[in-house]
Amino acid sequence: MSHASPRPMESSASSDTTPALLELEHVTKRFGGLPAVDDLSFAVREGEVLGIIGPNGAGKSTVIGLIGGAIAPTSGSVRFAGRDVGRLSPHQRAHLGIARTFQITQPFVGLDVRENVIVGALFNGKGMSRAEAMRVADEVLERTHLAAKARLKGDELTVADCKRLEMARALAMQPRLLLLDEVMAGLVPSEVELAVRLIREINHSGVTVVVIEHIMKAIQGVSDRVLVMHFGRKIAEGSPQDVLSNQRVIEAYLGERYARMRRESAADTGLAPSDTMASGEGEDA
Ligand code: ADP
Ligand code: MG
Numbered sequence: 001m002s003h004a005s006p007r008p009m010e011s012s013a014s015s016d017t018t019p020a021l022l023e024l025e026h027v028t029k030r031f032g033g034l035p036a037v038d039d040l041s042f043a044v045r046e047g048e049v050l051g052i053i054g055p056n057g058a059g060k061s062t063v064i065g066l067i068g069g070a071i072a073p074t075s076g077s078v079r080f081a082g083r084d085v086g087r088l089s090p091h092q093r094a095h096l097g098i099a100r101t102f103q104i105t106q107p108f109v110g111l112d113v114r115e116n117v118i119v120g121a122l123f124n125g126k127g128m129s130r131a132e133a134m135r136v137a138d139e140v141l142e143r144t145h146l147a148a149k150a151r152l153k154g155d156e157l158t159v160a161d162c163k164r165l166e167m168a169r170a171l172a173m174q175p176r177l178l179l180l181d182e183v184m185a186g187l188v189p190s191e192v193e194l195a196v197r198l199i200r201e202i203n204h205s206g207v208t209v210v211v212i213e214h215i216m217k218a219i220q221g222v223s224d225r226v227l228v229m230h231f232g233r234k235i236a237e238g239s240p241q242d243v244l245s246n247q248r249v250i251e252a253y254l255g256e257r258y259a260r261m262r263r264e265s266a267a268d269t270g271l272a273p274s275d276t277m278a279s280g281e282g283e284d285a
Pocket of ligand 1: 035036059060061063
């Protein structure tokens with residue numbers, strides 16, 4: 001794959017004729033009877049960036065777990081690259097090219113940042129030598145702006161650095177599909193901008209991405225398509241522009257407060273008056 005060949009945001013690298021890399025069909029996951037994910041179906045084409053938004057508790061992280069293999073579906077199928085992966089372990093799925101980050105960051109605390117990333121590289125199933133894994137790790141540390149912190153231990157990191165480390169570990173696995181669960185939470189706007197640029201670069205290098213995020217500017221900046229979840233279900237799906245101006249989404253998800261603020265700042269681009277979506281605030285859950 002060629003690196004850094006920019007494409008216009010609207011004309012996605014993938015078209016409707018590109019086969020799906022990832023397909024969820026009628027996937028349900030119940031925890032003790034309550035559905036966290038409820039009859040959810042969607043597909044992601046190779047080369048695409050799909051953004052998933054929705055209030056806290058909507059089931060977004062559960063979706064990531066279902067794709068990555070940490071969570072087994074109660075029913076329904078998860079297909080990746082044409083095969084049913086629904087019963088494969090996270091390890092087996094990593095070998096197929098699926099890498100994820102965790103919303104609650106989980107660095108190996110005894111290891112420093114570089115060692116954490118090397119573990120990611122060694123985990124990618126390509127049978128890398130230790131020397132090769134170190135080379136990959138150093139390259140990823142540069143890309144994720146962590147090189148200067150390579151020697152810090154996992155428990156010496158700021159929240160923002162933990163997020164970067166999550167991303168770096170996943171990237172070191174050289175995935176075909178990258179699943180990002182709120183990697184921008186806690187970042188200041190300039191850091192968000194860097195993260196958005198990084199995700200776009202990763203995508204341009206050939207990686208398909210599913211990104212969960214509350215920061216609307218970030219979702220708009222990276223997503224070819226946006227899916228909205230509410231109570232485990234899909235309530236909208238489409239271009240970022242269409243989805244974020246969808247009245248049902250605005251009211252069901254963003255809440256009354258957002259709808260009112262949006263009306264009051266009607267002259268803007270149709271975006272949130274604030275950068276960050278109220279995570280569940282103001283909705284009727
Ligand atoms: P989101 O990431 O959109 O905030 P989650 O996928 O984390 O939502 O959670 C969806 C729902 O499933 C929530 O009601 C949550 O409490 C519940 N849930 C998630 N994981 C578990 C679990 N391991 N055991 C029991 N309930 C869970
Ligand atoms: Mg979550």
